[in-house]
Amino acid sequence: MTKSSAKTIKVITIDGPSGSGKSTAACKLAQRLGFAHLDTGAMYRAVTFQALQEGLNLRDSAKLVDLAKGIDLDLVPTAHGTQVTICGQDVTELIRTVEVTENAHFLASQRDVRDEMVKRQRKLATKLTPLVAEGRDQGTVVFPHAQVKFFLDADPATRAQRRYQQLQRSGQAVTYDQVLAGIQTRDARDSSRPTAPLEVPAGAIVIDTTNMSVSQMVDELVRHIRRIRSILDQG
Numbered sequence: 262m263t264k265s266s267a268k269t270i271k272v273i274t275i276d277g278p279s280g281s282g283k284s285t286a287a288c289k290l291a292q293r294l295g296f297a298h299l300d301t302g303a304m305y306r307a308v309t310f311q312a313l314q315e316g317l318n319l320r321d322s323a324k325l326v327d328l329a330k331g332i333d334l335d336l337v338p339t340a341h342g343t344q345v346t347i348c349g350q351d352v353t354e355l356i357r358t359v360e361v362t363e364n365a366h367f368l369a370s371q372r373d374v375r376d377e378m379v380k381r382q383r384k385l386a387t388k389l390t391p392l393v394a395e396g397r398d399q400g401t402v403v404f405p406h407a408q409v410k411f412f413l414d415a416d417p418a419t420r421a422q423r424r425y426q427q428l429q430r431s432g433q434a435v436t437y438d439q440v441l442a443g444i445q446t447r448d449a450r451d452s453s454r455p456t457a458p459l460e461v462p463a464g465a466i467v468i469d470t471t472n473m474s475v476s477q478m479v480d481e482l483v484r485h486i487r488r489i490r491s492i493l494d495q496g
Contacts, residue, residue: 269493270408270486271391274399276462277413278448280420282470286413286478287395288342293479294486297389300336300343301382301396301403302365306356307334307345308378309365319367322374329368329377336385359428359435363443369397372456379403397451400462409489410465411482419471420444 273296277283284300291298308329309319317324337344345353355361368374382403386392394403400410415423421441428435451459461467466485470478 269490272386272404272407273391273393273409273411273486274404274407274462274465275393275395275411275413275482276397276400276459276465277411278397278420278451278459279444280422280424281413281415282423282473282475282478283395283411283413285475286470286482287393289475289479290482291393293483294391294393297338297392298343299382299385299389299392299394300345301378301394301399303336303343303345303353303356304334304378304381305365305368306361307347307352308332309368310352310356310361311347312368313360313364319364322371325368325371325374326377329374329381334381354431357427357431359433359443366447366450366454370450370454370456375456397459398457400465401460402457405462408493409486410462411485412461412465412467413470413478414467415469415471417441417444417448 273290275283275287275290284302287300288298290296308325311332312319312325312328315328317328319325333348335346337346344351345356368378379402382394386394386404394407396403400407400412418441421437421444424444425435425437425440428440468478468481473481
């Protein structure tokens with residue numbers, strides 16, 4: 262599908278839990294469509310990283326809101342994915358550490374902080390549209406009126422194995438059991454939080470990626486997009 266053939270679709274959302282394949286699939290899908298890629302998880306990680314660097318109390322909502330408002334954060338599309346910078350410094354790898362992962366929920370669970378992040382995401386979208394936005398609340402909160410919504414999932418063991426391999430490639434010392442326990446904890450926390458919990462958006466297409474390769478995931482997403490685009494054209 263070319264960019265011109267997808268012109269009726271402005272926003273595609275992909276939500277799902279950690280390790281479901283949404284980040285990689287969103288990046289590859291955006292490249293195939295010629296769309297921008299909005300990695301909202303990277304935004305939360307970047308602000309968390311900066312908060313840790315500054316020694317902020319991660320339970321202090323007011324200070325985190327100030328940080329979220331003032332941080333010089335940018336997402337730069339590259340041939341290999343999205344580069345994340347803070348004050349011009351590339352922090353793409355630094356925000357993927359276990360420490361950042363384990364602390365990002367403090368921002369995600371505080372309503373005032375999340376509201377500010379949603380504002381930033383929508384503002385970015387005005388510049389990036391058409392785009393593929395991925396995260397945990399894109400189809401439910403940030404872009405509830407998106408023309409195409411997906412929810413990717415996979416069994417916990419598969420998701421843990423994917424995350425474990427990613428961490429191993431980046432040289433981080435962690436065991437598979439630690440990663441699996443972390444994913445199970447995060448699933449429970451994300452699904453039960455009072456602010457923008459992880460859930461299947463209304464009208465979303467649910468895809469089980471347990472036995473899918475990245476190319477298979479993207480092919481499946483494109484198949485659904487073509488079908489939806491055909492319906493939109495007929496309307």
